[in-house]
Amino acid sequence: MVVSNSVNRIFINNLQIENTGNMTYGLILDGGVYARVTDTKFFSDSESVALLVHQGATFDGYHVEFLGTTGVFAWDDSRVYLQNSILAAGYSNFTALHNTFVSFYNVTVKGSGIWFYDNSDLFATNVDITAFERGVDSVGIGSHTAGNISLSYVTIESEGTGISCEDPFGCEWMGINYSIVYGHRIAVENADPMLSVNSQSLFWQDDGDCGVLCDKQTIMWVNPKFLDDSHNLRHSSHAIDMGGSDPAEDIRGYYRPTDGNGDGIEASDLGAFEYVPGVDD
Numbered sequence: 001m002v003v004s005n006s007v008n009r010i011f012i013n014n015l016q017i018e019n020t021g022n023m024t025y026g027l028i029l030d031g032g033v034y035a036r037v038t039d040t041k042f043f044s045d046s047e048s049v050a051l052l053v054h055q056g057a058t059f060d061g062y063h064v065e066f067l068g069t070t071g072v073f074a075w076d077d078s079r080v081y082l083q084n085s086i087l088a089a090g091y092s093n094f095t096a097l098h099n100t101f102v103s104f105y106n107v108t109v110k111g112s113g114i115w116f117y118d119n120s121d122l123f124a125t126n127v128d129i130t131a132f133e134r135g136v137d138s139v140g141i142g143s144h145t146a147g148n149i150s151l152s153y154v155t156i157e158s159e160g161t162g163i164s165c166e167d168p169f170g171c172e173w174m175g176i177n178y179s180i181v182y183g184h185r186i187a188v189e190n191a192d193p194m195l196s197v198n199s200q201s202l203f204w205q206d207d208g209d210c211g212v213l214c215d216k217q218t219i220m221w222v223n224p225k226f227l228d229d230s231h232n233l234r235h236s237s238h239a240i241d242m243g244g245s246d247p248a249e250d251i252r253g254y255y256r257p258t259d260g261n262g263d264g265i266e267a268s269d270l271g272a273f274e275y276v277p278g279v280d281d
């Protein structure tokens with residue numbers, strides 16, 4: 001389905017969009033189109049792509065799922081807003097290029113990670129990223145952008161790298177707040193001295209070698225202690241009550257901030273999940 005600038009606004013609700021042909025797209029938005037998409041599933045297979053947003057188009061998604069092999073490509077001054085949504089589209093999940101603006105709130109990213117190039121921006125709150133699709137080459141967030149990447153209450157777990165800071169721009173304009181970054185092989189690859197961890201966050205990798213990351217006072221270098229195979233926190237996690245007083249809920253909709261360590265002070269937990277006594281253990 002192609003929607004171009006002959007139409008200004010479209011609204012899609014409760015649809016399943018499947019495409020399985022070689023080099024086909026489930027939905028193409030271009031030429032300044034605004035699309036509000038709710039309660040909709042995209043499924044792509046083989047060489048097909050679920051969604052292409054380009055040439056100034058806007059995709060505004062709520063309760064949207066991307067499944068299959070290739071999810072979203074967004075470029076050329078486009079905008080992508082995702083809320084309460086799931087990106088689980090295989091080897092190439094989400095890629096933003098050329099001045100694309102991206103906002104994620106309450107978004108689950110599973111399988112492979114998300115990639116930002118050129119001058120693209122990401123503002124992410126309550127986002128849970130699990131990257132295992134490429135084995136030890138998996139990356140949670142790949143940053144090649146001269147734009148801003150701002151992470152708040154984000155949980156990243158990758159079998160390989162949590163955050164990869166790649167040339168030409170690396171992570172110079174990345175700001176991290178109240179988040180958890182766990183790369184089994186390496187937490188941050190090519191860690192840029194300009195990488196800003198503005199508010200207390202937790203980083204970890206399996207060999208325990210923090211390198212230059214331990215120069216940053218705002219990094220807590222310790223195993224996050226996830227509960228089983230989820231990213232919920234165990235009652236003994238050091239991430240509990242180390243955040244601020246926002247946002248008003250976690251990625252599951254549980255109220256924040258709550259007192260998780262029993263000291264009588266309500267504080268949010270690092271990452272996308274608030275520890276809820278009686279629920280999480």
Ligand SMILES: [Ca+2]
Pocket residue numbers: 240241257258259260261266267268269274275
């Ligand atoms: Ca708490």
